[in-house]
Amino acid sequence: MNLSLYGPPGSGKTTVGKLCARLLQCDFVDVDAHIESATGSTVAELFASEGELRFRARERAAILQLAQRDNLVIATGGGALLDAANRTALEASGPVVCLRASAATIRARLSGDRTRPLLQPAAAGAEQLEQLLAQRQQLYDSFALQQPTDGLAPQAVAQRILAEAPAWQPQPASGSSPALLLGSGALQYLPRALQRAGLPLPALIVTDTNVAPLWGAALSAQLGVPVCTVPAGEAHKTLATMHLLYDAFLDHGLERSSVVLALGGGVLGDMAGFAAATYMRGVRWINAPTTLLAMVDASLGGKVGVDMPQGKNLVGAFHPPALVVSDPCVLATLPPAQHAAGLAEALKHGLIADAELFAELPAAAPLPRALLQRAIQVKLDIVARDPLEHGERAKLNVGHTIGHGIEAACGYTLPHGFAIGIGLLAEAQLAVRLQLADQALPATIRARLLQLGLPVAQPGLPAQQVRAAMQRDKKKQGGQLAFALPRAPGLVEYGVLANDADIMAAIESVCA
Template sequence: MNLSLYGPPGSGKTTVGKLCARLMQCDFVDVDAHIESATGSTVAELFASEGELRFRARERAAILQLAQRDNLVIATGGGALLDAANRTALEASGPVVCLRASAATIRARLSGDRTRPLLQPAADGELQLEQLLAQRQQLYDSFALQLPTDGLAPQVVAQRILAEALAWQPPRNSDSSPALLLGSGALQYLPRVLQQAGLPLPALIVTDTNVAPLWGTALGSRLGVPVCSVPAGEAHKTLATMRLLYDAFLDHGLERGSVVLALGGGVLGDMAGFAAATYMRGVRWINAPTTLLAMVDASLGGKVGVDLPQGKNLVGAFHPPALVVSDPCVLATLPPAQHAAGLAEALKHGLIADAALFAELPAAAPLPRALLQRAIQVKLDIVARDPLEHGERAKLNVGHTIGHGIEAACGYTLPHGFAIGIGLLAEAQLAVRLQLADAALPATIRARLLQLGLPVAQRGLHAQQVRAAMQRDKKKQAGQLAFALPRAPGLVEYGVHANDADIMAAIESVCT
């Protein structure tokens, strides 16, 4: 894969690009310098002798050729990606970062530079810079990866690009844990990702009615792959929807060697993964989560399944995806409530094994890449050590035993992350009653939930309804509920049993 830098003249593409290439230990190519080397003329001379249209044709040919190569840092000219073909080619080869700078910064950087043909003094003596920036503003704004460079040293800009734009691929700790690529813009260069993973293009994209118009239809068109859209939401996570998916698999001629791509949140991933697990006794699948909750949690465990009227995920399997491709750019369309719901699962991971993550999670979107990776790593580490939930993996159920009961009692109208956040608080109360946690822990968790925009109680909830729903929990042992309870941020105890009075008191603490 390549890394491409774009932006207005003077934004630092060449200087920063060279630093990125040095840090990445790869080759750097400046498109303008590449053209100058091939023609023996400067860009200014080519503009003067051939005109802009002829230069743009040369530029297009150079970019299309460079995009076919691998492991490059490419710096383009300021007008290069006005050509949609150039942009498509570079985005298909890896992440594209748009560097930004104010007109004042650019003017200072380019003072005295007479090599840029579109930035020469106009007849009235004023630089054409402001006009150029205004003309291209909409294009610059359209890039998902933006990095302002005002007041930053080139070394700092390069480090930020590597931290935010480059794909992160944590090592696989076991054969049962899924391979993961987290990369901004990864869905744009998905064919490269699949090729490097040794996977073919999917035979079918499974998405839902929420995601299809945002991302699914465009991805299918770009890949030349058919798209199957199912109704969105937990209410449709049923065996009836499974029948729709099986019919779609058959209609599109899927075979044992075919690959299915799931594009959606946790519910969609559960359904598409279960269909893949059971169709023709199992086909490979790729999970491309589109919600924060799915990125940090649901896409990583290899669990797939559907609900029954009696409870959640009562029919399912362990069928890890061949690859998880998480593209944080898709989170730009996530409603605020869904962002908060995802933070609940990230907070849970901090509560389990990363006290600093528990304390540092911010409410604002987007979640910083470093924190996103840490939240993901907690689950990856636990799943690698206990892929089939015979022991330690039960820690990941903290907040879920009561949380799932709350979901069911609300008729699955409450977002999953909201229910889990309330469940975390209730189970902290239970831990205090069982003398497993300090009395201050519930208040600490409550404060963090409120800071993240999450509810701490559910109005109109009846404790008896929640308790009845919990009796159908699939995590029971010998007929008894087994809890994973928080003892302190970063520490959870699993396999805990409690009497009914303590359980009811914990539930009642979050009912209003």
């Protein structure tokens, strides 16, 4: 895949691009220089002799050819992506970052430069630069990846770009670990990512009524693949929805060799993955999570399934996706409450194995890429060591035993992450009662939940109702609930049994 830099003339595309290429140890191509080398004329000379239209045709041919190559850093001319075909080609080849700079900064950088034909003084005496920036502002603003350059050294700009833009593909630690690609703009270059993973285009996109108008229709048009849309929400995570999916798979002629793409949050991924696991005794699937919660947790473990009236995820399987494609750009449409819900799972991962992540996790969106990767890595490491939950993977259940009980007792009207956050606090109280944790731990967790905009209680919810819902939980040993309990940030103990009085006291601490 490639990395492309776009932006106004003088925003630093060539200088920064060369630095990025050096750090990535790949080739750098400046599109204007590429054209000049091929023609033996400067851009200014080509504008003068051929006119802008002919130059743009040369530019398009060069970009379409470069986009077919791999492992390049490409710097385009300032007007190159006014052409939609150029933009589509570059976005399909990898992330595109738009560099930004103020008119004053650009003017200072280009002082005395007479090689740029569109930046000479206008006839009326006004600077052409201001006109150019105003005309193209909407285009520049439309790129998801933005990098300001005012007041920054080129090296700093390059380092910031490389911290956010290139795809992160951790090496699977075991044969059961799913391949993961995390990259801004990844859905734009999905065909290339699938090709590199040895996967065909999906035969069908499965999404829900929330995601379909935001991302489903555009991805369907981009790939030329039909869409099956199911009702959104935990209330529809049922066997009845499975029948809808099986019918859609048959109607679209899916075969054993077909691939299904799930585009949505954790609930949608669970359903589409379970349908893929059971249709024709199993077909491959790709998970493209569209929520923070799904990116850091639900998309990664290979657990798929549906709920029953008696409890959550009671019917399911282990069926890891062939590839997880996480594109943080889609989180731009995530409601604030759903962002906070995702933070609860990220906080849980910090509580399990990364005390610094637990302490540093910020409330503001977007979550910095480095912290997103760390939250993901915690789960990847545990799943790699225990893919089928015979031991250590039970740590990932911290907060979930009481949390799932709260979720079920609320009739699944409470966002999953909210229920898990409350569950973390309740299970910390239980750990204190069992003398596994310091008395200060619940207060520490409570403070972090509040800082992240998460609830710390569900007042008025009958504790006995929560306890009854927990009794149908899968996490049992010899008929008794087995808890994963926090001992300190970064340390969790699993397989813990507790008496009913202590469990009820822990539930009442968050339901009173």
